[in-house]
Amino acid sequence: xxxxxTMAPAAKPRKPGPGWRYLTGVAVRALxxxxxxxALSAAWxxxxxxxxxxxxxxxxxxxxxxxxxxYPCAAMWCFGARTALRAIAGLAIAGALPxxxxxxxxxxx
Amino acid sequence: MKDGIRQSMAxxxxxxxxxxGWVLFMVFAAGTASYFRDEITLWxxxxxxxxxxxxxxxxxxVANAVATLQDKAPKSQRWxxxxxxxxxxxxxxxxxxxxxxxxxxxxxxxxxxLTLDPAxxxxxxxxxxxxxxxxxxxxxxxxHYMPAIWGRWIVGFCAMFMLVxxxxxxxxxxxxxxxxxxxxxxxxxxxxxxxxxxxxxLALPYHLMITYTGLLTLMFMxxxxxxxxxxxxxxxxxxxxxxxxxxxxxxxxxxPAPLAPLAPMVEQASRxxxxxxxxxxxxxxxxxxxxxxxxxxxxxxxxxYDVPTIVFDGVTGRVVSAPSAHSGAAKDTRGVMYGLxxxxxxxxFTRWLFFTCGLAGCLMVATGLLLWAVKERPxxxxxxxxxxxxxxxLVDGLNIAAVAGLPLAMxxxxxxxxxxxxxxxxxxxxxxxxxxxxxxxAAIAALVKPGRPMWRLQLALGGLAFALLPLLNGATGGAxxxxxxxxxxxxxxxxxxxxxxxxxxxxxxxxxxxxEKAPKAARATPKEPELAGSNA
Numbered sequence: 001x002x003x004x005x006t007m008a009p010a011a012k013p014r015k016p017g018p019g020w021r022y023l024t025g026v027a028v029r030a031l032x033x034x035x036x037x038x039a040l041s042a043a044w045x046x047x048x049x050x051x052x053x054x055x056x057x058x059x060x061x062x063x064x065x066x067x068x069x070x071y072p073c074a075a076m077w078c079f080g081a082r083t084a085l086r087a088i089a090g091l092a093i094a095g096a097l098p099x100x101x102x103x104x105x106x107x108x109x
Numbered sequence: 110m111k112d113g114i115r116q117s118m119a120x121x122x123x124x125x126x127x128x129x130g131w132v133l134f135m136v137f138a139a140g141t142a143s144y145f146r147d148e149i150t151l152w153x154x155x156x157x158x159x160x161x162x163x164x165x166x167x168x169x170x171v172a173n174a175v176a177t178l179q180d181k182a183p184k185s186q187r188w189x190x191x192x193x194x195x196x197x198x199x200x201x202x203x204x205x206x207x208x209x210x211x212x213x214x215x216x217x218x219x220x221x222x223l224t225l226d227p228a229x230x231x232x233x234x235x236x237x238x239x240x241x242x243x244x245x246x247x248x249x250x251x252x253h254y255m256p257a258i259w260g261r262w263i264v265g266f267c268a269m270f271m272l273v274x275x276x277x278x279x280x281x282x283x284x285x286x287x288x289x290x291x292x293x294x295x296x297x298x299x300x301x302x303x304x305x306x307x308x309x310x311l312a313l314p315y316h317l318m319i320t321y322t323g324l325l326t327l328m329f330m331x332x333x334x335x336x337x338x339x340x341x342x343x344x345x346x347x348x349x350x351x352x353x354x355x356x357x358x359x360x361x362x363x364x365p366a367p368l369a370p371l372a373p374m375v376e377q378a379s380r381x382x383x384x385x386x387x388x389x390x391x392x393x394x395x396x397x398x399x400x401x402x403x404x405x406x407x408x409x410x411x412x413x414y415d416v417p418t419i420v421f422d423g424v425t426g427r428v429v430s431a432p433s434a435h436s437g438a439a440k441d442t443r444g445v446m447y448g449l450x451x452x453x454x455x456x457x458f459t460r461w462l463f464f465t466c467g468l469a470g471c472l473m474v475a476t477g478l479l480l481w482a483v484k485e486r487p488x489x490x491x492x493x494x495x496x497x498x499x500x501x502x503l504v505d506g507l508n509i510a511a512v513a514g515l516p517l518a519m520x521x522x523x524x525x526x527x528x529x530x531x532x533x534x535x536x537x538x539x540x541x542x543x544x545x546x547x548x549x550x551a552a553i554a555a556l557v558k559p560g561r562p563m564w565r566l567q568l569a570l571g572g573l574a575f576a577l578l579p580l581l582n583g584a585t586g587g588a589x590x591x592x593x594x595x596x597x598x599x600x601x602x603x604x605x606x607x608x609x610x611x612x613x614x615x616x617x618x619x620x621x622x623x624x625e626k627a628p629k630a631a632r633a634t635p636k637e638p639e640l641a642g643s644n645a
Contacts, residue, residue: 046334059335079118
């Protein structure tokens with residue numbers, strides 16, 4: 001809703017092509033989705049592989065297969081979030097847990 | 110992004126689909142063709158069409174293979190024996206051509222392959238050299254003219270976009286069930302959308318499955334972090350745990366020892382699998398004291414790609430390791446999903462079903478690409494005073510190059526197979542060059558002059574080239590439809606019939622695009638923008 005009201009006046013005067021604000025938003029979200037989404041999925045892959053309570057080959061496999069699902073969901077989140085900032089914040093929150101697990105496991109090793 | 114989750118997902122669906130759609134169309138088309146990789150290869154070797162293949166006992170075939178290998182490469186590091194199947198009647202043996210001096214770099218490149226008659230072990234009269242269906246299969250995930258690893262990253266990137274496009278497409282759809290039954294022909298944009306929806310929804314489980322499992326086949330490359338976290342640098346350990354295979358760092362003892370006969374091992378393995386046939390035999394360090402014989406079950410007797418392997422001691426002939434009954438849920442899941450993707454089931458019905466779904470996938474991608482141009486055209490005409498802008502021209506051109514140009518290039522590849530003389534050096538590469546030359550010309554022409562006449566021209570050329578393939582086959586030494594059907598050579602007959610139908614479909618599309626223009630021009634309503642290209 002808020003985005004709509006801020007964007008509407010900016011979009012009106014220029015007829016062809018979307019405004020800069022819009023393009024920057026798209027670029028930020030795309031970068032967040034591609035690189036942030038990858039980092040998030042990779043972090044979950046590593047964290048799950050370390051923590052799943054099963055044989056190591058099974059844990060590594062399950063973790064890797066899960067990462068393939070996390071990535072597209074993260075990408076969808078990045079474009080579904082109301083603002084670009086919220087998109088990034090969401091990724092950061094989702095990445096906090098695996099990051100903590102990885103840090104702890106490094107400390108333990 | 111946009112107001113509401115559905116709108117923003119529609120936006121995401123449009124753009125993630127469009128940006129990689131052209132690559133995806135090629136991936137879908139080549140992948141669909143790959144379901145019949147063996148049949149395509151057979152068609153492309155007309156010398157083998159007439160060879161009658163009686164079933165030969167596996168033990169005999171293996172003994173013949175070993176005799177040949179002992180003769181050709183007794184000192185090789187590794188022998189590979191691929192036993193005949195219903196779809197591939199030849200007995201294939203390959204071996205490392207020379208023992209690697211010091212460090213053996215490029216193991217693949219030193220591999221020599223022969224095709225033998227399973228009944229006698231004699232080398233089959235060499236058919237023409239071609240990469241056959243293997244080229245399309247590799248094109249599907251390795252691309253070409255670049256290191257395979259780049260191709261795999263590019264295809265993986267596009268596949269991830271595809272997964273995003275499918276998932277966001279599902280969110281976008283509020284009437285997924287109703288759309289299934291909705292088709293409004295000859296209504297311009299509406300019809301394309303309906304068609305896109307039908308082809309997408311109809312085969313949706315397939316699209317989701319094939320995209321996810323496609324990523325899964327190369328997931329260790331895309332996401333190595335999970336394995337690294339647990340195994341650190343010892344990836345080999347992971348793979349030998351995953352595949353139950355002997356450790357990769359095994360070495361020859363350099364003490365000569367006679368190889369035990371393989372036939373009893375083959376029989377023992379087959380008995381252990383309740384009679385399922387053996388697919389592949391790998392002998393590591395033949396005629397050495399450390400020789401091992403790995404016997405793998407033939408694919409197509411289960412969905413899973415991970416076929417069981419039994420390892421024998423090559424000198425004593427005793428079992429060294431056999432798969433445990435319980436292998437693990439994640440292993441099984443991966444095996445089944447991998448198996449679903451490559452679809453090596455022996456059941457022809459499933460293969461045809463997958464092939465049809467693959468064609469639906471091609472249509473889904475193609476209509477999706479067209480839809481963007483169709484939607485965008487009125488906007489462009491308005492904004493640029495009746496002219497189409499650069500972006501629309503680019504999309505139009507790329508659409509023609511992909512959707513109409515690729516089938517043309519594929520047909521040219523098959524024509525090249527029969528028109529290039531046999532016995533010349535680098536013949537397989539020459540065939541592939543024809544493919545890319547045809548595609549390149551089609552792409553340049555499409556980008557220079559995108560529009561309806563170009564659509565019609567390329568569709569018609571591709572259609573003709575496909576439709577005439579059965580004639581070409583008969584005229585250049587292959588088994589034509591008359592004999593192939595009469596003698597029950599279904600692989601060859603199937604190829605001819607499918608290409609004939611594909612050709613007819615492409616020709617009809619070209620004809621249809623021409624027909625539709627006439628009434629519109631007669632009505633002369635300048636308001637209504639044309640469907641697929643108006644800048645002639």
